[in-house]
Amino acid sequence: MNISNTKLDIEFVRAQFPAFNEPLCKDWCFAENAGGSYVPIHVIKKLNEFMRSTKVQPYAEYPMSKIAGENMDKATDFFAEMINATNKEIIIGGSTSINLYVLSNALKYSIKPGDEVIVTNQDHEANISPWRRLSEVGAIIKEWKINPHTAELEIEDLESLLNNKTKIVAVTHCSNIVGSVNDLKKISELVHKKNAIIIGDGVSYAPHGFPDVKDLGVDFYTFSLYKTFGPHLALLYGKEDILKKLPNQNHQFLDGSYPYTINPGGPNHEELVSLIGIYEYMIDLYSHHFDNENKSTRKKINKINDLISAHEEEIANPILELIHNKENLRLIGKNKIVNKNRAPTISFTSMNKSSKEISNFLVSEKIATRNDNFYAWRCLKALGIDTDDGLIRLSLTHYNSNEDTNLVINALKKI
Numbered sequence: 006m007n008i009s010n011t012k013l014d015i016e017f018v019r020a021q022f023p024a025f026n027e028p029l030c031k032d033w034c035f036a037e038n039a040g041g042s043y044v045p046i047h048v049i050k051k052l053n054e055f056m057r058s059t060k061v062q063p064y065a066e067y068p069m070s071k072i073a074g075e076n077m078d079k080a081t082d083f084f085a086e087m088i089n090a091t092n093k094e095i096i097i098g099g100s101t102s103i104n105l106y107v108l109s110n111a112l113k114y115s116i117k118p119g120d121e122v123i124v125t126n127q128d129h130e131a132n133i134s135p136w137r138r139l140s141e142v143g144a145i146i147k148e149w150k151i152n153p154h155t156a157e158l159e160i161e162d163l164e165s166l167l168n169n170k171t172k173i174v175a176v177t178h179c180s181n182i183v184g185s186v187n188d189l190k191k192i193s194e195l196v197h198k199k200n201a202i203i204i205g206d207g208v209s210y211a212p213h214g215f216p217d218v219k220d221l222g223v224d225f226y227t228f229s230l231y232k233t234f235g236p237h238l239a240l241l242y243g244k245e246d247i248l249k250k251l252p253n254q255n256h257q258f259l260d261g262s263y264p265y266t267i268n269p270g271g272p273n274h275e276e277l278v279s280l281i282g283i284y285e286y287m288i289d290l291y292s293h294h295f296d297n298e299n300k301s302t303r304k305k306i307n308k309i310n311d312l313i314s315a316h317e318e319e320i321a322n323p324i325l326e327l328i329h330n331k332e333n334l335r336l337i338g339k340n341k342i343v344n345k346n347r348a349p350t351i352s353f354t355s356m357n358k359s360s361k362e363i364s365n366f367l368v369s370e371k372i373a374t375r376n377d378n379f380y381a382w383r384c385l386k387a388l389g390i391d392t393d394d395g396l397i398r399l400s401l402t403h404y405n406s407n408e409d410t411n412l413v414i415n416a417l418k419k420i
């Protein structure tokens with residue numbers, strides 16, 4: 006069906022996700038999407054098909070194996086198209102934490118004592134610890150700190166940290182706590198002026214719109230596929246020119262066959278194939294809302310991104326406004342989404358109740374949320390928030406509805 010009105014058809018969207026009809030999940034507002042999202046039926050079907058008929062060692066000549074291998078390649082190709090990369094630039098691993106650790110291990114051979122590495126205190130620890138560990142080979146670690154009043158990273162502060170000794174800058178595209186979208190394109194330009202490498206963490210960004218990595222200009226970019234409507238895997242993009250030069254961390258005879266040389270082994274085959282389902286879901290979303298013109302995958306993704314952002318803005322802004330205006334609640338980050346400047350990842354604390362108490366109350370109101378530090382404990386420390394009790398995070402995504410927003414608002418009003 007093509008509809009002329011380009012508002013996201015939320016009924017169509019929710020119908021693609023079987024979870025919303027499961028007795029266990031029905032009637033809940035699912036607000037823990039920054040933790041992990043549900044999967045559309047397309048992903049489940051691909052996983053099922055693989056397990057039923059092609060769960061054999063891939064890339065042999067008998068049909069079950071041949072098809073298994075072809076589908077693994079297809080999944081990689083589709084994701085490359087979606088983020089505007091080539092299939093030689095895509096690495097699929099078990100998680101973003103693993104991918105970044107493996108990457109830092111590969112990059113450590115290019116670090117000399119006295120070289121400088123910049124990390125932030127806004128990031129999830131996955132994009133901090135692997136780079137801080139480069140001090141073991143003599144790197145000097147510098148911290149790009151958030152403004153403790155706004156929780157934002159300010160570009161001028163990065164400029165004062167960058168110099169000719171800078172070799173690596175690791176920064177989040179969007180914080181899993183603050184929600185602000187950092188200007189990664191501008192940051193990449195600044196970092197490249199110093200001939201350093203920029204690593205962007207897109208884990209909290211990609212679920213709200215697959216990025217164009219070439220447009221961002223990043224050298225490496227990573228996101229967790231289990232938060233972008235897929236199985237528990239993660240994608241690492243790396244510029245081919247750099248990947249080519251990294252040491253082989255896989256079997257020795259594989260020398261030169263990047264990108265398979267970055268991880269010391271291959272990905273989970275069945276889960277990799279199920280990623281085709283994410284691509285199919287995105288294309289179905291496009292065809293449902295727009296004329297099915299002969300557009301490139303990336304152009305289709307751009308249109309879907311706009312559709313999703315407009316919907317997320319609509320469902321998140323009333324919640325942001327309420328928390329911002331409510332006495333005794335402290336909202337972290339911007340109080341309004343304007344022009345994709347923020348993800349619908351809404352974190353807050355209470356002045357007179359623990360985060361645990363508030364989170365338990367919300368759960369009793371059928372809002373699936375939690376309190377935690379979400380492994381961004383440096384960010385919480387910088388904001389003066391107890392890292393054990395943490396903060397309450399309501400993280401929405403495009404399949405959340407206006408009914409979800411109303412449920413959250415009514416519950417928050419009772420606090």
Ligand SMILES: Cc1ncc(COP(=O)(O)O)c(C=O)c1O
Nearest residue numbers: 100101102129131181208209229
């Ligand atoms: C912003 C951000 N970066 C990195 C990670 C780590 O991802 P993974 O669980 O795939 O290691 C997370 C996980 O929550 C995250 O939110």
